[in-house]
Amino acid sequence: MNKKFEDFNLDKYIIKALYNLNYKTPSKVQKEVIPRLLKKEDVIVKSKTGSGKTASFGIPICENIDIENNNVQALIVVPTRELALQVKDEISNIGRLKKIRCSAIFGKQPIKEQIRELKQRVHIVVATPGRIIDHIGRNTINLDDIKYFIIDEADKMLNKGFIEDMEFILNKIPKKSVKGLFSATIDDDIQYICDKYLKTSNILDIKYNDVFDKSQIIENKIKSSENDKYKNLKSIIYRENPTSLIIFCNTKDKVKKLYENMKKDGFLIEELHGDMSQDKRIFAIKDFKNNKFNILISTDVAARGIHIDDISLVINYDVPRDKENYIHRIGRTGRKDSYGKAITIFTDKDDKYINEIEEYLGYEIKLLEELNIDDIAEGKIKFEKKSKEILKNRKNKIIDKNIHSEVTKIYINAGKKKKIRVIDIVGAFSNLPGINNEDIGVVEVQDSCSYVDILNHKGEGLVKKYKEISIKKKIVKLRKDRQN
CATH class of the missing domain: 3.30.70.330 (RRM (RNA recognition motif) domain)
Incomplete structure (x- = not known):
């Protein structure tokens, strides 16, 4: 029997918001997680990218928010600013008709503005670790009424770089609060945190075909010399003729260099990395969603922070050094019910990392056949025509769609x-x-x-x-x- 959101006995305003958001039936992870969080059980959730994890904790949190209580009642901690904004937007849309206010706070944003915002009625805060610790130290956020504490992208948040920050925050959260850990990839390193702070240590592993659905993402790899990487990149783009494309590099400098080269060659392109101001990063993602350009070059900051349902191709210009990041990168395509492709360019020096990734996946990534010159030439004509259409449509003012027509x-x-x-x-x-x-x-x-x-x-x-x-x-x- 197909379960419906109504079967969770949710507030009528939450149900109406989900209808407006076109959430028709709960996904696998939502069926498993929503009832548990509604019953105030701690959860550790491993579920593939694009499976609906944000709504699986956002819906029960919104359901249990007391809108008359002006204090923060839920805290969600995420690794990047981009992800903070996207989680905030999704939860705001779920709770908007119930009059729930959600705020995103992160670094490189004026702290005085955040303090002013937190003094108003804010029910849910989505934050990066450093900035929430700053507010705790300044006594500018009241955590006494926290009902839910969520760690999103838990594998990233509980590694050596963040573990002390997370323990500091966990020690400031009321012990009675419901705690949830969510990620597409979870390893044994989180066991210590689970044993110490959670009322459960059982991982709720939402079984799909794999950490991503292989039937929705075609994976390939292509061998290249270092000198031919850029030429092969262009050939792949022309042959595949993607509607939208994310290219991943391992460093900010690589992103910048590739961005300059592709811009000179006339590609409609933007860059995304940590050296950019927050406003520029926000506008880059927004313009990408609004089809103002069709290629985004990024560091791994976008691997966990961009939720766009129709990215048709992901190219790893550099092989990720962390096998889990491979999953998060290619998970930008083939989301929900869509299909996509992921191609990794590798050189001799990358053999070790490719082997680690394939061992982690449990299968060998198919080697791409030799790029046919005729396919490339034909694809180039089609791709450039598509780019001209985007330029033509840029002049049309695009305004974010109002999801809730009654508002x-x-x-x-x-x-x-x-x-x-x-x-x-x-x-x-x-x-x-x-x-x-x-x-x-x-x-x-x-x-x-x-x-x-x-x-x-x-x-x-x-x-x-x-x-x-x-x-x-x-x-x-x-x-x-x-x-x-």
Whole structure:
């Protein structure tokens, strides 16, 4: 019998949000994990990339959030800023109709802005380890009411580089809180943490064909000399003619060099690595999702931080030195019900690492047949035509799709500097004819502006009727947020 989300007895607003998000039936991992977390059991979950792990903990967390409690009730720790933003977006969408507020906090972002945000009503925080430790040290986050503590990408978070940070955080979390560890790959190194901090040490291994579905991802490798790597890369791209492509390199310098070479050769390309500012990294991912360009060159920062369902090809320009990273890299393609391809270019010096990867996988990656010159020439024409179409469409303004059609996000040109508080905005809007507290969703007050969700399809009519309203005896302007 096919299980439905309704069978979990979830809040009606969570069910409606899942419907809007096109979550039709629970995935394998969601069927196993959601009931356990709803029953407040600790979990250790090993499940392939693209299997729906984020929703498997996001749904029960949102279900058990008390929206009247202004304190943080769930903390999710992730290894990268990109992943923090993506997890925050997914959980925000799941909880939006229930009026749940989720924030992402990470390094290289002004800490004063984060402190200001944490002083408002924030129910769920998604954070990188260093920055959450900073807030704990400053006493700018209250962890007393934490119900759920989740470690995402647990294999990365519990390795030698992060283990002390994670123990520090675990010791600050209420012992009664529910704890969950999630990853596509989990090894024996986490046993110590499980034994010490969790009420279970049994790994919930969600069985698929493998750590990724081999029926959805075709894997190949191609031997190359170091001098011919770039030429072979271009030949692969033209032969495969991908709609979207991620190329992985092992270092920031390699990414930069390859980016410059491919840019000179006219490819529609962007780079992603740790030397870029956070804003540039966010815009690079957003533009990639919005098809502003079709090739992204990245370090492993993107292997765990990009959830795009239609990446058709992944190329390992460098063989990953960590066998687990191979899984995370190629897992960017063939997600959910889509199909994809992953090709690894290797040289003589990479033989050792290829052997380690194949031993880990349990099979030999198929050697790619010799690249046919005619296929390359024909593919180049098609690929360049596709790129021209992307350039042509770039001029069209792309706005993020509003998933929840019943919600209108309204921009207000006043904030903290005018001494406006959340309660003032709620009071002003609830006094408008036809609007009551049930129609007012998440409110965010910034220094010079504010945002408020108007629910139940009432927002469009409100912004047409009122160009300005009075809040605390101050006349403020309203408009529909452009990103809504």
